[in-house]
Amino acid sequence: MDIFAFPPLAALLDAAYSGLIALADLLEPAVGVSAAALAVILVTLLVRACLIPVGVSQAKAEQMRARLAPRLRELQARHKKNPERLQRETMKLYTDENTSPFAGCLPLLAQAPVVGLIYTLFLRPEIAGHPNALLAHQLAGVPLGTSFVGALGRGSLDLPTVLVVGTIVAIIAVVGELTRRAFRPTVPAEGPLASSGAQRMLGALQYLTAVFALFVPVAAGLYLATTVAWTLAQRVLLRRRHPLPAA
Template identity: 70%
Template sequence: MDIYAFPPIAAILDAAYGALTALSAALEPLAGTAAAAAAVILVTLLVRALLIPVGISQAKAEQTRARLAPKLRELQKRHKKNPERLQRETMQLYKDENTSPFAGCLPVLLQAPVIGILYTLFLHAEIAGHANELLTHELFGASLGTSLVHMVFGGPFSLPTLLVYAALIAIMIVVAEITRRVFRPTPVDDSPLSSPAMLRMMSALHYLTAVFAVFVPLAAALYLTVTVAWTLAQRMVLRRRYPLSVPA
C-alpha cells in the first residue's frame, strides 16, 4: 500500500505542491532557473519566522535551566546514592519552575512535518496522480530532487550536485562548530549528563544535521542549511536578550 496515495495525505501533498509551484512561478522572473530553490528558501524563512515565539520560549527555558544549575548540583550531592530519588527530585524541580530539560526539542518537532513534505515533494515522480514538475528544477545545475548519496551510489555522477552539496555541508559544519563553541551546556557536578562521554555525544549531535543532509533531496538539504543558519543567528540574538546567569 502506498501511504502517499491515502486521500488525506495525497490532498496535503497536492496542496503543498500547488503552493510551492505557484511560489516558484512567481519568483521565476527574479530567480530564473533557481526559482524553485528560491521558493524553498522563502518557505524556510517563513517557517522560521513563525517559530520565533517558540525560540523565545526556548531561550527563556535555557535561562531558567542555567539559574537552576546550583539547585541541581545540590540535588546531586544530596541524593548521590539514590538515583531514583534524584530523578524524581530533578523532574519536580523542573516542574516547579515550569520548564523542562527537553524544551529545546520543540522547534525540531514542529519543523518535522515541513521537512517531511519537502522530502516527499522532491522524491516522487508523481504527486496526487499528476507529474511532478518540481523534479525538473535545479540550483546551479544540480537537480533539487537528487540526494548526494543517490548520486554517489546510484548515479549518474554530477559535478554541480557534488559542488552544491559540498557548499551546503560546509556551511552546516561551520554553523555546528560555532554553535558547539558558543552554546556549551552548563555542567552539573557528578551529573551523568556532564560525563566526558555524554558531553562528547552532545557535541557530536551538532553535526547530525550535516550527516542527515546527504541522504535527503537537495531541496530538503537547502531547507536544513537555511534552518541551522537562522537558528544560530536567532540564538545569538536571544542570548543577548536572555543572558545566562554566571556561576559563582
C-alpha cells in the first residue's frame, strides 16, 4: 500500500518536492549539480532552527530529571517491593513538579516526518505523476537517491559511493562519540541499567544513526549528519545555560 497515494499526503509530497526543486534551482548557478545536496542541508538547518524552542524545553527537562534523580532513588528504595506503589509515587512526583518522564522527546518525534519526506523524495521515480528531477542531482558524482546498502545489493557499489557515504557515516559516528563523551548518562546504583553490559549497550545507541545512514539515500544521510551536528552544538550551548545540579 502506497500511503502517498492518499491525496493529502500526495499534495504534501508534491509541495515538498516543488520547494526543494525551487531552492536547488536558486543554488545551482553557485554550486552546480550539488545544488540539491546543499538545499537538503539548508532545509535541515531551517527545520532545526524552528525547533530551537523545543530544544530549550528538552534541556530544561533534562535539568529537571537530574534534580529529581535523588528523590526518585529514594522512592525506588522505599517501594522496591511494591511496583504499583512505586509507579504511583513516581508519577505523583512528576505531577507535583509539573513535568513528565517523557519530557524532551518531541525533537525526535518532530523530525521523523521530515526525514520520511526526504527519504521518499529521493526514492520515487515520479512525484505526483511527473518525473522526479531530484534524482538527477548528485554529490561528488553520486546520485542523491543512492544508498550504500541498495547499491551493494544491486552490485553497483563503486568507489565514489563508498567515499561519499563513508564520509557521511564517519561524520555521524564522530559526532556520536563526541556526544557520548560530553553527555555521559548517570549510572544508577542498582537496577537493570547498572550493569556494565547495559551501559555498553546504551553507549552503542549513539551509533545507530550512523548505521541507519547506510540504508537511506545519500540525501537523507546528509539530513542525518547535519541534524546530529546541530544537536551536539545546541546541547553544549544549552547545557551551559541550564547546567545540571552537582552530583
